[in-house]
Amino acid sequence: xxxxxxxxxxxxxxxxxxxxxxxxxxxxxxxxxxxxxxxxxxxxxxxxxxxxxxxxxxxxxxxxxxxxxxxxxxxxxxxxxxxxxxxxxxxxxxxxxxxxxxxxxxxxxxxxxxxxxxxxxxxxxxxxxxxxxxxxxxxxxxxxxxxxxxxxxxxxxxxxxxxxxxxxxxxxxxxxxxxxxxxxxxxxxxxxxxxxxxxxxxxxxxxxxxxxxxxxxxxxxxxxxxxxxxxxxxxxxxxxxxxxxxxxxxxxxxxxxxxxxxxxxxxxxxxxxxxxxxxxxxxxxxxxxxxxxxxxxxxxxxxxxxxxxxxxxxxxxxxxxxxxxxxxxxxxxxxxxxxxxxxxxxxxxxxxxxxxxxxxxxxxxxxxxxx
Numbered sequence: 327x328x329x330x331x332x333x334x335x336x337x338x339x340x341x342x343x344x345x346x347x348x349x350x351x352x353x354x355x356x357x358x359x360x361x362x363x364x365x366x367x368x369x370x371x372x373x374x375x376x377x378x379x380x381x382x383x384x385x386x387x388x389x390x391x392x393x394x395x396x397x398x399x400x401x402x403x404x405x406x407x408x409x410x411x412x413x414x415x416x417x418x419x420x421x422x423x424x425x426x427x428x429x430x431x432x433x434x435x436x437x438x439x440x441x442x443x444x445x446x447x448x449x450x451x452x453x454x455x456x457x458x459x460x461x462x463x464x465x466x467x468x469x470x471x472x473x474x475x476x477x478x479x480x481x482x483x484x485x486x487x488x489x490x491x492x493x494x495x496x497x498x499x500x501x502x503x504x505x506x507x508x509x510x511x512x513x514x515x516x517x518x519x520x521x522x523x524x525x526x527x528x529x530x531x532x533x534x535x536x537x538x539x540x541x542x543x544x545x546x547x548x549x550x551x552x553x554x555x556x557x558x559x560x561x562x563x564x565x566x567x568x569x570x571x572x573x574x575x576x577x578x579x580x581x582x583x584x585x586x587x588x589x590x591x592x593x594x595x596x597x598x599x600x601x602x603x604x605x606x607x608x609x610x611x612x613x614x615x616x617x618x619x620x621x622x623x624x625x626x627x628x629x630x631x632x633x634x635x636x637x638x639x640x641x642x643x644x645x646x647x648x649x650x651x652x653x654x655x656x657x658x659x660x661x662x663x664x665x666x667x668x669x670x671x672x673x674x675x676x677x678x679x680x681x682x683x684x685x686x687x688x689x690x691x692x693x694x695x696x697x
Contacts, residue, residue, distance in 0.1 A: 331403035331669055334391075334427075335662035336384070338420030339412030339440045340483070341371045342655065343383035345391045347402075348662030352451045355394045356652060356659040359383040362523065369522050377415035384423050399431055404674060406436035406665030408443065408658075409696065410687030411484075417686040425681050434674035435681045436665040441692040442496070443660035444621035445477040445488055447653045448646035450663050472616035472644065476609060480602065480630065481622030482508035482525070485554050487609060488692060490619070493667045496693035499613070500552025500605060507598050508624045510556035514563045514594045518587055528591045529627050535585070535592030540566060542597025544604060552605050559597055563590070599630055603637065610641055617644040626654040 330349045337344040343359040361379045365371050392398065407424035410417060428435040449471075475490040476499075485502040505513070508525055515524020520531075543562055545555045570586060582590070609615070618638045624630060625647055638645035648654050668674065675681050687697060 331666065332397070332401055333436070333662040333665045333669065334388075334399075334402040334405050335438075335658040335665055336388075336405075336407040336420045336424045337440070337443070337656055337658040337661050338380045338384065338416045339408045339410075340416055340656055341365055341376045341379075342657070343380050343387050343420075344656065344658035344661075345384070345387040346658035346662045347391055347395050347397060348659060348666060350666050351449050351663055352453050353653075353659045353662070354397075354453055355391045356657055357387045357391045357394070358652060358655070358657055359387050366522050369516060371413065373413050373415045376413060377419060380416055380419035384419060399427075402431065402433060404428075404434040404436055404665065404669055405431065406438050406661055406668075408440045408661050409437040409684065410440065410690035412440055412686075412688060414686055414688045417688060421684070421686050425684065429678045429681055434669070434676050435684070436668050436674050437684055437696055438661045438664045438668070439690055439692050440656070440661075441479055441484060441486065441488075442664050443657075444479045444481065444484075444625075445490060445496070445619065445692065446493075446663050446667070447621040447625075447648045447657075447660040448619045450648060450653055450659055452649060474613070474615060475617040475619055476606075476613065476615045477619045477621065478602070478606075478625075478634070479622040480507050480620065480624040482506055482512060482523070482624075484622060485556070485602070486692070487552050487605065489613065494671060494673070498691060498693060499609060500554060502554040502556060504555055504557040505560065507554070507556060507602065508622070510559055510598055511594065511624075513560050515591070517563055517567050518582065518590055520591075525624065526626075528595055529629065531588050531591035532595045532629065533592075535588030535590070537592040537596035539589035540593035542593060542600075544597075545601055547604070552609055554601060554605060556598065556601070559594070559601075563594060566590075595627075595629065599633055602630075603633055606634075606637060610637070615641075615643060617646065620645075620647040621654065621660070623655050626651040 341361040346356045347354040405428040477488040487500040489497040
């Protein structure tokens with residue numbers, strides 16, 4: 327049994343402002359102020375708009391988190407924040423706010439890698455009556471993890487295969503060399519006219535379509551590494567959609583009909599996931615893996631979860647994914663879970679001078695030391 331500490335965590339890595347209070351792996355509250363409506367007209371995240379919204383949302387989000395838990399800042403044992411990777415203007419708001427708060431409260435400060443947050447997001451637990459009782463006694467039991475673990479971070483900004491040797495010990499096995507999986511699906515969705523963000527719409531429409539209707543290319547089949555590439559799928563989709571529209575026009579029709587859109591969504595989604603599974607097969611054939619964890623925005627996709635769960639079962643492995651869609655998107659709860667692990671290892675920054683030196687790291691790869 328370990329003594330549980332209360333972590334106040336912040337995440338402003340992209341377009342969502344999030345504040346969470348975490349005890350070990352238990353999420354007490356996870357407040358997320360979404361900016362989706364602000365960025366819709368841009369068809370993507372506009373950095374200066376995101377920065378201003380973070381500036382306006384961060385303090386109200388903190389007050390709401392405290393109100394929902396009934397805790398005060400004096401109940402906090404440490405302050406954690408995403409330092410990178412992410413959009414530099416967005417990271418700046420959360421980092422500055424958290425640093426000032428840690429110095430004011432004279433609490434330990436914990437710098438967290440955003441990708442590590444996604445990697446450990448499957449460990450997050452709901453607060454149940456049993457956990458509340460354990461919290462009251464300041465003790466909790468944690469289920470033992472079987473290492474090594476293969477972590478998949480599949481999102482709009484990242485597509486990584488990470489070997490988790492232990493908490494804090496990470497090796498990037500493979501990553502996208504161009505677009506991320508979620509970004510690819512979003513852009514194909516926009517080509518079809520599904521708006522922003524298109525990923526969730528593609529998932530719903532794919533249920534009504536034929537995944538084998540259009541055969542998307544399987545990239546990098548000859549490469550011996552575990553890297554991914556999705557840019558070719560966008561090009562294929564663009565040419566395919568143009569061809570379908572041209573044929574429709576020749577037949578006196580306008581645009582894409584509903585069933586064609588459903589089939590395009592199903593085929594595109596299948597193509598993206600087939601590429602991920604192809605590389606996963608290569609990893610499982612060579613690496614000694616005990617568990618598979620899935621994190622990132624696309625981790626909310628039920629089709630991807632089913633594919634990975636089936637693959638894990640085939641190999642006799644444990645499969646874990648976040649219990650809530652909110653933990654798949656960018657959020658501070660996963661940052662708090664990582665911070666709790668770092669606090670246990672003594673990986674904290676103490677003192678106003680040391681805290682002041684911490685700077686944002688927009689391109690901070692998981693497994694690298696904080697600069």
